[in-house]
Amino acid sequence: MEKKQDEVVDYYDTIAATYDDSRFGNSYGRFIDAEERRVMDRLIDVNAEELRLDMACGTGRLTNYATHGLDASDEMMKPAKERHPSVVFTQASAADTGFPDGMFDVVYSFHLLMHLPEATVGEIFKEACRILKPGGRFIMDIPSKKRRQLFHHKQESWHGGTQMTVSEVAQMAAEASLTVNRTFGILMLPVHRMPERMRKPLLKFDAWLANGWLKQYSSYIVCELVKH
Numbered sequence: 001m002e003k004k005q006d007e008v009v010d011y012y013d014t015i016a017a018t019y020d021d022s023r024f025g026n027s028y029g030r031f032i033d034a035e036e037r038r039v040m041d042r043l044i045d046v047n048a049e050e051l052r053l054d055m056a057c058g059t060g061r062l063t064n065y066a067t068h069g070l071d072a073s074d075e076m077m078k079p080a081k082e083r084h085p086s087v088v089f090t091q092a093s094a095a096d097t098g099f100p101d102g103m104f105d106v107v108y109s110f111h112l113l114m115h116l117p118e119a120t121v122g123e124i125f126k127e128a129c130r131i132l133k134p135g136g137r138f139i140m141d142i143p144s145k146k147r148r149q150l151f152h153h154k155q156e157s158w159h160g161g162t163q164m165t166v167s168e169v170a171q172m173a174a175e176a177s178l179t180v181n182r183t184f185g186i187l188m189l190p191v192h193r194m195p196e197r198m199r200k201p202l203l204k205f206d207a208w209l210a211n212g213w214l215k216q217y218s219s220y221i222v223c224e225l226v227k228h
């Protein structure tokens, strides 16, 4: 089930040309994209004079919040470079970025850690912390282990195979000198089972549900971690 890091990158190299359409071109993908943007709009002031890295930026879906983008796949970054001509892009591993210590105010990463073994996730937390300024923020998402346990989720491949609870994130964060500051839920309702026409009208309600007391039972948890 576990894939080696380079196999994950090979996979994304292969699907780069169809990634945007297949993942985010349908109403389910647009729903997730809209909820993630709602969170990012709360967390990031794009006008702030900061250096912000989109780590594993892929095709640049969320790179509008960044000054820098990094991905291990050159193929995935080709559309990102066209979409965001003012962003500085680097091809590198998230676990070994090559950036100097303390360079960034914010590092964020969406839909990356879920594909990697937990040991690599730990290395990436440490690398994010290394390249952040003191007081800088690492924003990351991960599938919710509590929800998966509730629904007896069976993982059949490495794709999206890593899940965590908020306390597990907090523990891994502490080992990397990061502290959990805020958490947000993404996607509470089983939107993929609902008729397409119902999805958009339910967006606000779902975001509200996913950020109430059941937050840990939403599909994904976004955590804002702060460097000590």
Ligand SMILES: C[S@@+](CC[C@H](N)C(=O)[O-])C[C@H]1O[C@@H](n2cnc3c(N)ncnc32)[C@H](O)[C@@H]1O
Residues within 6 Å of the ligand: 005, 008, 009, 012, 013, 055, 056, 057, 058, 059, 060, 061, 062, 070, 071, 072, 073, 076, 092, 093, 094, 095, 109, 110, 111, 112
């Ligand atoms: C599911 S895509 C997510 C892209 C983008 N963040 C988004 O949310 O649309 C995962 C991305 O992670 C990149 N990736 C996988 N392993 C990586 C690693 N170890 N270091 C950097 N990028 C990696 C892949 O090349 C791919 O572009």
